[in-house]
Amino acid sequence: MQLLGLLALLITSASVTEAQITIPIQRKGENLTALDYLKIANTRHKLGIKGLKDHRSTSLVNWQNALYTAQVTIGNNQVFNVDLDTGSSDIWLRGPACNGPSVNIADSTLSNTGKTFSDAYGDGSKISGIIYHGPVTLGGVTATLDFGVTTSESGMTGPFDGLWGLGFSLLNSIDFNTAKGNFIGAAGIGGFAFYFSNYADKDTGELTINGVDTTKYVGAVQWVPLTTLAYWQFSVVGGSFVINGVSIPMTGSSAIADTGTTLMIVPTAVAAKLNAAIGASAANSQGFSPISCSLTGPSITVNIGNSTIVVTPKQYVFQNGGSCVSGIVGGGANPDYIFGDVFLRAAYTVFDVTNKRVGFAQAIHPGSAVPVPSVPAPTKTSSAIVNKSTSVPPSPTTKATTVPKTTSVPPSTSPVTTKVTCAHDKCVIGPYLKAACDPCVALIVAKDAYCGVVTWDSTCVKEVKAICGIKC
Structure with a gap:
């Protein structure tokens, strides 16, 4: 069966895939507080573990009061605000024994499985609880599966009621108890896309399921194949950052696109070069580089494969009370990258579940001109900047959507082939x-x-x- 056939199978096997759905998301919090270096240092787990099934520690990396949430429904119309995290696969909500809005476990549509779960996160926080079974809904897309309800939380603070993982099943700490794995599989989701507002402008964004909103980006979506089906992980070999015409190569080989991470985390040596080039000071004891709040620094052109994304000061400068810091931080000796919200605000990002790839296009932000990429000197243009691909038009049978000017996730037009020798x-x-x-x-x-x-x-x-x- 070819990939196009698999897409067709998904569409016929789950009614939720017949329409595109857009869900508003909201950034919680005004300023970034509690700058906690542990939340950076321990993110090495994400790229140090390649998605082994027995791994039980994931990294939820977001500064306190600075994350995007969406409304979801559990059971019989119980509504919660959850952190949408492509770097996790689990779903859990706060229980009655914990602070904040909690799940009504007496809901007749929910059943106690008698099983327990626990998770330890990269910032040192821990949770544990009981696994329940019942209907869960995100933006009108419903699946019936197992999810966690916490009975104990340690160090888990923030303006959210739980976690909603959008990663692959290899990351699960909770067995979803469905024939098709996690929420994405059980709900028959073929793909989804994220749009985030600039940090300096607004507190909103959107998640589009089974489609893309073409009003939110310019140019064609450029695709990068995944290198593992755990995190949304892809190769950055040959990639680079360009600032004021100076190219800074991406060392290492891998990166993940992670909506659960606020920052852009890169190898420490690369972070030092990037921050120096944008006018930030050397990293302090917490790992953050102070920077001017004027938002007048240079843009950063990020080249990955055929994709060219420009990150502006509105996206990489973070307020912390009356001062500001760069959202680019070092991840220690780890050679890999986590592209969190700093990058994802600049890139309209499409997570193509069916075709196992991630796509990037330059996001459009109201009131801001479309940024112009910086080309490295001399005048020879980097091959990573040249647009070598074209967008794939939507299927003529695509049904009307609830969102104006959206198109379906472009499918692959040919089978995937490889010329790699695996020694x-x-x-x-x-x-x-x-x-x-x-x-x-x-x-x-x-x-x-x-x-x-x-x-x-x-x-x-x-x-x-x-x-x-x-x-x-």
């Missing part, structure tokens, strides 16, 4: 392959989903089968 001596970690073997790693991590769906390179498939015993 045994450098690719194997237990049953998984290193991301250096991209895109073979995706075939291993999701072998059941990919068997018969993509076209494998003959060399790769031979070695993959030999190493891991894959049978399609």
Whole structure:
């Protein structure tokens, strides 16, 4: 079955995929407080763990009072504001024993499974509780599955009532107890897209399910294939940052697009170069670089594959009371990247579940001119800046949507092929392959989903089968 066929299967098997839905999201909090370096240092877990099933520690990285939430419904019309996190797969809500709005566990549509769960987050906070089973709804999209209700919380503060994971099933701490895995699979969601307002302008944004809002970006969505089906992780090999014509290469190999992270976290050496180039001071003891609040600094052009996104001061400067800090921070010796809200405010970001890829386009913000990319000197144009692809038009059978001027998530137009040779001596970690073997790693991590769906390179498939015993 080709990928287009899989998309068609999803559309026919779940009614929720027949219409595009847009959900408003809201940023909570006025200023950034409690600058806690632990929330940065421990994010290394996200990129240090490649999505192994037995991993039980994820990183919820958001400064207190500075996160985006959306309204969801649990059970019989119980409404909560949750943190939407593409860096997690779990769903949990606060229970009666914890502070804030809590789930009414006496709801007749909910049942206690008798099972328990626990999670430890990168900032040192911990939760534990009981797993319930029942209907959960996000923007009119409903699935019946297992979710957590907390009975104990430690260090878990913030203006939200729970967590709603939009990652892949390999990240689960809670078994959703559905035939199709987590919420995305159980609800038949083929893809979704995020739009965030500038930090300095407004406190709003939107999540569009099964489509894109073409009024929110310019140019074509440029696609990057995923290198693993745990986080929304992709390769940054050959990528770069350009500031005032000076190119700063992206060291390392991998990055994740993570709505659960406020900052843009990069290798410490890269962070020092970027912050110096935008006029920020050296990092303080907490890991943050003070910067002028004037919003007059240079823009940062981010080149990933064929995608070129311009990040402006309105997106990378954060207020902290009467002073400001850069939203670009170092993640220690870890060579990889977490593209949080700093980047995602600049990029209209499409998470294509069906085709296992993420797409970026320059976001449009009211009252702000479309930023112009910075080209590195000399005059030779970087190949990463040249637009080498075109957008895929929506299917002519796409139904009307509740959002004006939206289109369906563009499907792949051809089977995925690879010319990568997966050498045994450098690719194997237990049953998984290193991301250096991209895109073979995706075939291993999701072998059941990919068997018969993509076209494998003959060399790769031979070695993959030999190493891991894959049978399609």
